[in-house]
Amino acid sequence: MTGPVYRADSPALRLTIELEGLTLVYHRPSGTTHVLGPPAPELLAALAEGPADIAEMVRRLQRLHDLDGGGGIEPVIAARLEELEAAGLVHRG
Amino acid sequence: MRYRLSLKVGPIGFRIGSAWPGPIAALRGLYAGYPGPDDGIADFTVRLEPERPWRRWLRPSVAIHGDHMLPDAAPLALAHGLLAAEMGMNLQMALGLRRYLLLHASAVERDGRALVMTGESGAGKSTLAALLGERGWRLMGDEFALLDPASGALHPFPRAVSLKNSAIALMAADVPEDRFGPVLEDTPKGRIRHLRPRADAIARMADPATPALILFPRYGHARAIRPIGPAEVFVRLTQASTNYVSLGEAGFRALTGLVAATPACAIDYPDTEAAVSLVETLWANLDS
Incomplete structure (x- = not known):
């Protein structure tokens, strides 16, 4: 794998409630509440399979969500992962 | 403390002590008919004391103390002792309550179902609840x-x-004089007057209700009903709760459960009578 590798806490450490298109997440380790819109919940679900770099994330999302594999998707996913990292839901390395 | 009063409001027991007789006498009058705490044991203590020992006599000012403290709570004039007691009780609830998720909201009940109203200070939730409390709601x-x-x-x-x-004169039209406390002039919030709820609201203070409708009222605008998405309702209610964070996962479960099960909308209204009519319309349409 190349580039940064992302990982997330086990899904068991998050309490997740769907509310009309948005996802409310209670993150047990930090005690913080997050309101997530797509594709953040999908990224967390893909990371539940284990750590992954951007290329692996694209492969998982294509498999899980029938993602269009057209070019230019990697920077979008990297930006969303950085947001989740800033929120404390995703870690690097 | 030299002067004392114990009382129960809903499920919460208070013990209020004061260095002066005035605030306790005013509380006794205002809270006539309220029970004492279960087994005489209070959940929270509020102490109204002089800011400095000599200030008990000379230009007396009331400092609010209790189990839970805010370091910068400003002292009030002794004439506002009733307001100091109210603020002290609020403070203990806001900082110390753990048994319940505390929502900064007014609520009324009909047929075992609760209407919850929350919003910024001045949105009218308190006046609206008080008026509904005189118009067939608990x-x-x-x-x-x-x-x-x-x-x-x-x-x-x-x-x-x-x-x-202005809410004082509005309620005086519906409520007999003996349920009002003294007029408190020139408080930090302007003129304040307390109103004892109807006897049935006090008698049934131990009876819970099932949340049925959440409203975000806004006073001073043309009559309107505006939808609010559940995620926004959730976020607004976390902001309206003083102990959401400290309750942790239990708070998250309680609040998401409330939001998922309870319809919500915002209402704008030009005056309180329009708000009462809006509430009755929305309530009547709940089951249709």
Whole structure:
């Protein structure tokens, strides 16, 4: 794998409630509440399979969500992962 | 403390002590008919004391103390001792409550179902709840609603309603004089007068209700009903709760459960009568 590798806490450490298109997440380790819109919940679900770099994330999302594999998707996913990292839901390395 | 009073509001017992007789006498009058705490044991203590020992006599000012303290709570003039007691009780609830998710909201009940109203200070939730409490609803509380994380039920906190400025004359048209406390002039919130809820609201202070409708009222605008998405309702309610964070996962479960099960909308209204009519319309349409 190349580039940064992302990982997330086990899904068991998050309490997740769907509310009309948005996802409310209670993150047990930090005690913080997050309101997530797509594709953040999908990224967390893909990371539940284990750590992954951007290329692996694209492969998982294509498999899980029938993602269009057209070019230019990697920077979008990297930006969303950085947001989740800033929120404390995703870690690097 | 030299002067003392114990009372129960909803499920919460208070012990209020004062260095002066005035605030306790005013509280006794205002809270006539309220029971004492279960087994005489209070959940929270409020102490109204002089800021400095000599200030008990010379230009007396009341500092609010208790189990839970804010370091920068400003002292009030002794003439505002009733307001100091109210603020002290609010402070203990806001900082110390753990049994319930505390929502900064007013609530009224009909047929075992609760209407919850929350919004910024001045949005009119307190006056609207007080008026509905005189118009066929049971007043559950004008300031706090207590959500039980275990059952999802809403518990009343029917303290004396704190009426401000123009709301005082508005309520005086509906309510006999003997249910009002003294007029407090020139407080930090303007003119304030407290109102004891109707006897049935006090007698039924232990009866919870099932949340049925959440409203975000806004006073001073043309009549309108605006939808609010559930995620926004959730976020607004986390902001309206003083102990959401400290309750942790139990708070998250309680609040998401409330939002998922309870319809919500915002209402704008030009005057309180229009708000009462809007509430009755929305309530009548709940089951249709």
